[in-house]
Amino acid sequence: MGESTSPFCNLGILDTLTGDSIQEIIESYSNFCANTESLLNGDFSVDSEFACNVHGLCKYGLNSLVRDQFLGSLEETFERNCVSKFWQYFDAYSNVAILNTNEPPVYEDCLQQVLCKALEEISLEKQYQEKCLLVLVHALSDEEHHSNAEKAYLFSKYQLMVSSVLMARLPRHFPEILHWYFKGRLEELSTNVDGEFNYENESQDKDDMDIDERSKVPCRTGKMDIDECGLGKFSENNALVKNIGKVVLNLRSLGFTSMADDAYASAIFLLLKAKVHDLAGDDFRNSVLQSIKDWIEVVPLQFLHALLAYIGESVSYDSPSSVPKSPLASVAPSFYPGSNAPSEGLVRWRLRLEYFAYETLQDLRIGKLFEIIVDYPESSPAIEDLKQCLEYTGQHSKLVESFISALKYRLLTAGASTNDILHQYVSTIKALRTIDPAGVFLEAVGEPIRDYLKGRKDTIKCIVTMLTDGTGGNPNASGNSGDSLLEELNRDEENLENTGTDDDFNIDDKQAWINAMRWEPDPVEADPLKGSRNRRKVDILGMIVGIIGSKDQLVNEYRVMLAEKLLNKSDYDIDSEIRTLELLKIHFGESSMQRCEIMLNDLIDSKRANTNIKMNRSQTPHTGSEAGDTAVSLDNLDATIISSNFWPPIQDESLNVPQPVDKLLSDYAQRFHEIKTPRKLIWKKNLGTVKLELQFEDRAMQFTVAPIHAAIIMKFQDQPSWTSKDLAAATGVPVDILNRRTNFWISKGILLESPGQDLNDHVFTLLEIVDSDESIGNGRNEELLVGDEEGERSVDSVEDQIRKEMTVYEKFIMGMLTNFGSMALDRIHNTLKMFCVADPPYDKSLQQLQSFLSGLVSEEKLELRDGIYRNKYPCWVTSSKLKHLCVFRTVHVLELPLPSNLTHDQLADVLLPVGSTSCLSLIPSSTEAATAPSPLFGEFAEPGITHSPQDILASSSQFHAPMDN
Amino acid sequence: MGFQTEWHAVASWTWDAQDETCGICRMAFDGCCPDCKLPGDDCPLMWGACNHAFHLHCILKWVNSQTSQAHCPMCRREWQFKE
């Protein structure tokens, strides 16, 4: 390196140079170079000679040559002695770190040591070079008096050189190594502190200590004086923090400031995230927010405080003054003398960490919101946490989106029963109104549920049941089972009245919500259902009625259900119905409930009339003389007398009740007429309930049944055996209904069914004596067998209705299976959904379909194997079935499995209803396929080739012509 | 086989008038007049000598509204309550 390298070489100066001076410069320069060499190799004895040579050069204005030459030597030495050596330490980790980003390197302890050692070594070297640099600074500043400026300039140059030389050869995996290092250290620290933290919590985990606890934690971190935190307590951690601090310092001094900061920051966030997951988990029944906040104070903030104190956070790191102080000196909290106020950096950190914690917990809870709501109200602590998180982060829309998609995926599926959906809806409202008292986004969340429920047929019925029936509801719906929802809402309302008004709070909350969602609030309608004490409050009942559309529909449905209930009573006990009616009146208005009120009043009047009629009899014993047993029997007749104009249409089916009962009924009606002249009674003989005791030779059995059941069984007093036709005639009931009702007695083992002469005529025989082992059980104990009231009623049960409704689809299903061979449950379900869109649209749940199909299986119409349904028998395609096949409008190509011995007329029967636009391919039915197929199939059963029905028929007529004749 | 039964039957009541509705208020006889809430005993029917029936409350109102002798709103004959 010669003079020419000096950028400040100035020609004017060159002219003034004499030969001597040139000689002097050359000498000084070569000595300076030699001295520099010696200095950098550790020989400080050349100190003064070095200074002389520097002066010698500076005399000629060669200061910049001196600086550049010296820095160049430093760079060369640094690069040679340190850089490769430093990076070589980490070569061993290159694979581990890259391959395993989630798992810490196996030799973590080793990594920690290597990192410390490497940093220590290179820092020592650097420190030494800086010492050399100081020598130069002194030498230069003896000459001029800009020592500080000179020093700053040189040191910044040097720092830049160090960083760039190191950076130039930075291995890719180094940031990861740093990450693992900090992660490992922090986990260690966390484990240590956790032990103390938990111990502390345990020692004062009584509720009344909570306030102390909370006020204590920030206070402690406020001071954050490591010394003050106790000698024993943090001394161990102290060393750990110092260790980490040293690494950070060393990294910073090498110019890896942001890399180091990123590494420990990401380690802290990772640790915090793990902690939040650990504390929160799937436990929804405890609030975790406070524990998380406490932990933030105790672990990461303590650490950061110590670390920032140690490395001197407010100092500019590139300036030479930051470079090594005595570690001990910086540990002393000299940065906040006499003040407990945490540094600005720490305050920022706390905000960052809390925000991160809130967001993490919020995301965790939002992800599990569906489960949380299922668990409501037990899960209300989790809801409360979520509320606080959302208030902090303002990310309410995240909740809305995520929850709606969870609803669609988990709840709004064919498999879920309407009841389940409704109960989840109510739980959702209850749970979310905590978070969203104004109900602004409940609107958004509720919408898909409402839309879905609107498409279900049994929605209104389920809603009314849920509202009014405390016994039939979903057991996991709410804490108080046995309470109707209406009862519960009413109680809530009363509680609210009692606790007084928090209107301000509500309005604030509402405002916060509106701001958060930046949504326009719905126009505030005058809510017909409630005295609007609060301007806008989540109104559960209103939201439920909203599904139905109008309260009239709801009231109407209730009226029908009430009628059903009242008509099936065997007593006049209507206390719970009266209570429900009162509640309904409060919410829906008295006039809406007028008809229901009249119905209940009928029951009250009936009870009174019933008593009067019987009293009348005892006062006028002359009727008793007519027939002794009839008079006695009147005790066994009660009646419900309805004002039919105010009841829903009553099913009036014919029924011949047993003659003695009929006599009783007319006596009863006669007495009613006497008392209430000119009013008369019209019996609805098919309605009501009969408590029946059957007395056999060896046993007595009790049932509560519909009149039709009683009428049927009592016929067997006259004769022990009936054909179904005769029995139908005797009881005045259509045969198909009679057969269905008789099944009840067959299932109880009282009647026996056997085939009659005619295929459609069965014979029912009374079983006077049952098998001996059964008779012991039944007879002796005179077991009370209450007939299954749910299944057999004079009025159709919901299950009956669904079965009836499903029958429409039986033909579709059979046709489908004919066409496709075999199908799984969900495919049948989906196909029905796809094709049966009108008249009547298919709206059944998967479960309903399944139970219907299992009925078809038990009727041996279908076969179920490995979850696949198929026709039990090779299908004999009837024209009616084919007609239904054609309803599948998109199916143009039909494959018809046919038996080969089809006559032309039968084939015409099958094919004529098929539209001429359809294309057919005939295939032999499965049994035919094995044997010799009919020639018919040879022509028309080539796979993939289809024909119009007319073609097939024309061909068939030729084929069949000789055979038919 | 022997039986014991407790029969809880269902019936509807009717005034058994010739017409379905009251000629004055046009409401069903088996319902009640516009002033009443409960049918039956609370809102009885009344027959005139001409055999036309009305809600008691309706015909009383009618009779009281007439300045002179009231006539049956249906047949215009002089109104007499049936004995």
Ligand SMILES: [Zn+2]
């Ligand atoms: Zn009237």
Ligand SMILES: [Zn+2]
């Ligand atoms: Zn009246």
Ligand SMILES: [Zn+2]
């Ligand atoms: Zn008249």
